[in-house]
Amino acid sequence: MIEVHELTKRYGSVTAVDRLSFAVRPGRVTGFLGPNGAGKSTTMRAILGLDTPTSGRALVDRVPYRTIDRPLRVVGSLLDAGAVHGGRSARNHLEWLAATNDLPRSRVGEVLERTGLSSVARKRVRGFSLGMRQRLGIAVALLGDPPILMFDEPVNGLDPEGIVWIRTLMRSLASEGRTVFVSSHLMSEMALTADHLIVIGRGALIADTGTADFIQSSSLNDVLVRTPRTRHLADLLTAKGARVAAEPDGGLAVTGLTTEAISEVAAAHGVEVHELARRQASLEEAYMKLTDASVQYRAKDGGR
Amino acid sequence: MTAPSLVPGRGVLRSEWIKLRSVRSTTVMVLFATLVAVVLGVLATSSDASGAATMTAQDRAQLDPLGDSFIGLIFGELAFGVLGVLAVSTEYRTGLIRTTFSAVPRRGRVYLAKALVVGAVSLLLGTLLAFGSFVLGQAMLSPEHLEVHLGDPGVLRAVLSAGLYLFAVTMIGFGLGAILRHGAAAIAALVALLWLTYPVGRILDHLSYLPSRMLLFNIADAITRAHPATGKPALRIPSLDLAYTGLALYLVVFLALGAWRISRDA
Ligand SMILES: Nc1ncnc2c1ncn2[C@@H]1O[C@H](COP(=O)(O)OP(=O)(O)OP(=O)(O)O)[C@@H](O)[C@H]1O
Ligand SMILES: [Mg+2]
Numbered sequence: 001m002i003e004v005h006e007l008t009k010r011y012g013s014v015t016a017v018d019r020l021s022f023a024v025r026p027g028r029v030t031g032f033l034g035p036n037g038a039g040k041s042t043t044m045r046a047i048l049g050l051d052t053p054t055s056g057r058a059l060v061d062r063v064p065y066r067t068i069d070r071p072l073r074v075v076g077s078l079l080d081a082g083a084v085h086g087g088r089s090a091r092n093h094l095e096w097l098a099a100t101n102d103l104p105r106s107r108v109g110e111v112l113e114r115t116g117l118s119s120v121a122r123k124r125v126r127g128f129s130l131g132m133r134q135r136l137g138i139a140v141a142l143l144g145d146p147p148i149l150m151f152d153e154p155v156n157g158l159d160p161e162g163i164v165w166i167r168t169l170m171r172s173l174a175s176e177g178r179t180v181f182v183s184s185h186l187m188s189e190m191a192l193t194a195d196h197l198i199v200i201g202r203g204a205l206i207a208d209t210g211t212a213d214f215i216q217s218s219s220l221n222d223v224l225v226r227t228p229r230t231r232h233l234a235d236l237l238t239a240k241g242a243r244v245a246a247e248p249d250g251g252l253a254v255t256g257l258t259t260e261a262i263s264e265v266a267a268a269h270g271v272e273v274h275e276l277a278r279r280q281a282s283l284e285e286a287y288m289k290l291t292d293a294s295v296q297y298r299a300k301d302g303g304r
Numbered sequence: 305m306t307a308p309s310l311v312p313g314r315g316v317l318r319s320e321w322i323k324l325r326s327v328r329s330t331t332v333m334v335l336f337a338t339l340v341a342v343v344l345g346v347l348a349t350s351s352d353a354s355g356a357a358t359m360t361a362q363d364r365a366q367l368d369p370l371g372d373s374f375i376g377l378i379f380g381e382l383a384f385g386v387l388g389v390l391a392v393s394t395e396y397r398t399g400l401i402r403t404t405f406s407a408v409p410r411r412g413r414v415y416l417a418k419a420l421v422v423g424a425v426s427l428l429l430g431t432l433l434a435f436g437s438f439v440l441g442q443a444m445l446s447p448e449h450l451e452v453h454l455g456d457p458g459v460l461r462a463v464l465s466a467g468l469y470l471f472a473v474t475m476i477g478f479g480l481g482a483i484l485r486h487g488a489a490a491i492a493a494l495v496a497l498l499w500l501t502y503p504v505g506r507i508l509d510h511l512s513y514l515p516s517r518m519l520l521f522n523i524a525d526a527i528t529r530a531h532p533a534t535g536k537p538a539l540r541i542p543s544l545d546l547a548y549t550g551l552a553l554y555l556v557v558f559l560a561l562g563a564w565r566i567s568r569d570a
Contacts, residue, residue, distance in 0.1 A: 045402075048402075048405075048406045048409075049405075049406075049409050050402050050405055050406065050569070051569055052569060065409060066409040066410070067308065067409075068308070068409065069308040071406065071407065071409060072406075072407050075406075077406055079402060079403075079406075080399050080402070082398075082399065083398055083399030083400050083402060083403055084398060084400060084403075085323075085327060085394060085395075085398050085400055086398075087326075087327045087328050087329070088323075088326045088327055089326065092322060092326035095322050096318075096319040096320075096322040096323050096326070097319070097403070097407055099315045099316070099318040099319035099322060100315055100316050100319040100404075100407040100408050101315065101407060102313070102315040140403065
């Protein structure tokens with residue numbers, strides 16, 4: 001379990017994390033979502049005791065990370081897959097890490113196996129592709145067989161095969177009863193992986209909710225109707241219990257009735273219908289709407 | 305809740321040892337130092353030996369058989385210093401330091417373990433290199449009977465001090481690496497500290513010889529000779545006591561600053 005209490009981190013005048021509170025529970029994948037610069041990485045660094053919070057605190061299994069004597073046995077983390085010494089082999093990288101926490105040497109072979117790196121274990125990391133580095137970072141996280149796992153944007157730069165591999169891994173780690181906390185700025189990715197979502201923007205909490213609830217509540221779901229007799233049809237549909245709003249271009253946005261029901265009403269009253277379309281915003285759009293106010297680096301007109 | 309102990313256990317020490325031996329730069333630096341020490345030492349002592357036939361008694365008296373065998377160490381020391389710098393700065397450059405701190409959150413423990421491992425390795429290699437240079441140099445000089453022996457007064461101390469000095473330069477580099485966190489900057493600072501301070505000391509000599517005497521360059525000179533220097537240059541060379549005290553001060557200051565700096569956010 002990871003708990004964050006009123007966490008605030010300022011860098012000079014920039015407030016990276018702003019009185020953020022949430023808990024990450026075991027047995028499920030918790031997605032940590034937010035646009036670029038929202039403060040996800042900063043929060044994760046604070047949880048690992050790498051950055052000292054300006055105020056508030058972060059606990060893992062009820063204690064501050066820095067007080068744990070052999071923390072790799074409690075929390076496994078991947079913050080930055082690029083943070084390796086290019087001249088060192090994957091095996092040596094894992095071996096020095098295993099030594100720090102008095103982990104048996106056999107763990108090195110086991111995590112190399114699990115991440116599919118056994119065949120390149122003795123190669124220098126310099127020659128690794130991004131995907132292989134990402135796997136090595138995950139091997140590091142798994143090294144201490146920890147009950148808590150934390151990954152910062154693990155699918156960044158991965159090919160589809162790699163993405164599926166990570167997704168499957170996260171789900172299986174959670175099903176083993178572990179706490180899995182994974183950040184992303186892609187809602188679509190999290191919708192497929194996470195059971196629970198923590199959404200932040202500008203360092204503050206926007207949503208802490210189940211993925212299914214989030215999709216349900218925030219999706220735009222309506223039917224667009226176009227007819228020459230706009231006002232008449234609007235009245236008929238309202239009488240049937242629908243909520244009807246006028247679109248700027250003269251169409252009607254109808255919620256509360258299915259396309260079939262709308263078509264029946266129109267047919268029964270002899271109203272001609274030119275267009276009848278169900279509109280469903282993608283999850284990505286819903287998420288963007290939610291975090292809209294908090295996007296920090298909005299592209300100027302025409303891109304940059 | 306108390307923070308975990310500052311004292312590194314065997315595991316953390318071993319991890320730093322694995323880190324040190326598993327990168328190529330360590331081997332390169334050690335080989336470079338050895339090569340420079342051997343080549344320059346042989347050049348200097350062989351020129352002494354070839355000139356032996358035409359030497360006057362006074363020339364013979366002024367000959368510095370130790371200094372000439374150690375001449376390569378004056379340049380080889382940079383490789384030791386760079387080894388110390390890189391032991392810390394590469395972790396900051398690559399971001400690896402965060403991984404290290406997430407595995408060992410007590411930063412002082414990491415620093416101590418690193419310092420112990422780098423210190424032990426440099427003291428061992430430095431002492432080996434000092435003895436190697438000594439043996440090689442004296443072998444070059446012995447056909448002309450110019451050599452000195454370990455049993456001669458002050459010689460063993462001088463040879464051990466040459467090793468000690470290489471250790472000290474390594475640890476000053478190590479401290480600089482931790483203070484500046486940037487390899488190139490720390491190496492530049494080390495070069496300045498080792499050599500560029502020399503002319504500054506010369507400029508200040510008319511006020512006081514103390515600045516000159518506290519320079520690493522002159523400290524090294526003092527502790528690696530069997531007999532005190534003579535003549536005018538000797539004024540810039542500290543006494544043995546002052547030299548060892550000065551060296552210890554350098555170590556304390558740079559290692560302490562490095563320790564303070566490493567406790568700041570990475
Ligand atoms: N070391 C630092 N010094 C100064 N500002 C920082 C530092 N680290 C982060 N910030 C700032 O804090 C804010 C949050 O950054 P953070 O990296 O935590 O965001 P993020 O959610 O991880 O973004 P991304 O999706 O781009 O990785 C940003 O405005 C960033 O510029
Ligand atoms: Mg980030």
